[in-house]
Amino acid sequence: MSSRAPDRSDAVLGGQNSPPRDAVVLGGLAGAEQKLAHELRSRHQSIATEGWKLPAPIDPVRERGRLQLIAKGLSNRQIECQFTEPSPYLLSRLTARGRSDFDRDLSLLRMGQIVRNFPWDKTGRVALKTAVVLNIYEKTPDPNPHSKERDLCLAAIGPDRRSDEQIVKIGLTDLYAIDRNHRWENCPWLWTDKDTPHTELLGTNQHIATPENDRAMRSLSLLNEGKIEEALGLYGVILSTVLHQILGGGIVKNYYSDLTWRDLLVDTLRQSAPWKLPQAVIDEAARIDLWASQKKSRKPRLPLLKLALFPNQRYTHKTCLMLTENINDRHPQLIMQSSAINDRLHHTAWKRSISVDFARYGITIETD
Structure with a gap:
């Protein structure tokens, strides 16, 4: 075999050039996690992390009870x-x-x-x-x-x-x-x-066994463990520095943030299908490119998709959780930004189906 042939770690630990937004990562799930851990350590070393704590893991008993309550309501509609x-x-x-x-x-x-x-x-x-x-x-x-x-x-x-x-x-x-x-x-x-397409059950044992399903299952497991950034990172999605601080329970200057903001951030991201986020950015970028091409006066811009509104805000311009594209490396990135408009990314574009969680916890819905 040629000495230039890639091995298990080449594509993961290799060059410094930014990959395309829809590029694949070689080296399998282990290689992706190795690269992710290295990148997160590098980013966090430059951030003051005193008192920073991972969100608490999900209690499986309470989570199962929550899902059973929903399933019962759906069965008795x-x-x-x-x-x-x-x-x-x-x-x-x-x-x-x-x-x-x-x-x-x-x-x-x-x-x-x-x-x-x-x-x-x-x-x-x-x-x-x-x-x-x-x-x-x-x-x-x-x-x-x-x-x-x-x-x-x-x-x-x-x-x-x-x-x-x-x-x-x-x-x-x-x-x-x-x-x-x-x-x-x-x-x-x-x-x-x-x-219903098989992709709606990605992340469960009911999906066809593939490396992609293994990655989705690992991502959901990390979300449950409170390792939110690692879960998103398996799909190249990163958090801004400010969101990283809020995720760890920090109060951020110049924002009227409190622990309710952390709760919203964690709850929102735990409902996500991390594998959908990069595609949402790609689709929005394509829509903007088409829109800009229709008139000379229109200028291309970065995708900016609202996922959630942070609580306890009284002003017209409210701080929101946004999905965008990092201007430097083109990775999908979650940021905080103020907005006074109601535009948002609809749930089916970024959340996973409730069927995924029902399947993971062995819950069935009784139907007539």
Whole structure:
């Protein structure tokens, strides 16, 4: 074999040039973890870490109890779906292609799937004041050129209060899809008969045994252990210096942070599918490149995706947890940044399915 052929550690401990954002790492899971440990040590040596502590590991008994409560609520859902006839005005806004897509989706709708998958609260009951975008359609330009363009969507809208009739209403509506946590236009298995892809069970024993599944399982195990940065690092995702300090329980100057910020950071990242984060950055970068190419006056910019809002803030511009791309090495990076807009990255683009956690803890949902 040539002396230049890569061995187990070459690609991991080799050159200093930054890899492409979607590059693979050779050397297997052990090599990736070796590289990650080296990088984290180097980064943290330059940060004041006095009093820094790992988040506490998840208590498996309490976590199983939490998931069982959700599963029980999902099994006992007493709700129904109703289709609402669209208004003539909204129908008139659809282009020929939009109308064709809308009619197709109506034929594919499965109310039972929507009942099973509609977002839930901590007890598995239907989440209140929640709208789910099922699909977005091509429409004619807004007649008012000065108004902010709403999206014309097929949406499932739940009740506002527990005292309301527990009905999920499905119909054509106009709303700002970019503001919504729940968007299923790329997840048709949640509202049609389409089979759930194997990728939705990545990180469990129910997925096909592959090195990629081993890495996902290891990542979720690290999240449970409180080793958040190591879990994300298996997919090249890094935390900013400020977030590293908050993760360790530190109070950061110039931010009105307290331990509730750490709790939100840990809880948010523990709900994530770390393997989805790099793809979310790639997709957003591609969208921005396309947008910038459509007009000479538009300038390319870094992807910036809001995951969560830190609590206890009273000002218009609020500090958020954002996913972006590191300007130096192009790795996905989590940062803190203030924002006054409601745009956010929808849950299916960065969170793992609850089915993953049910499978990991051996929990099943009883269905009729």
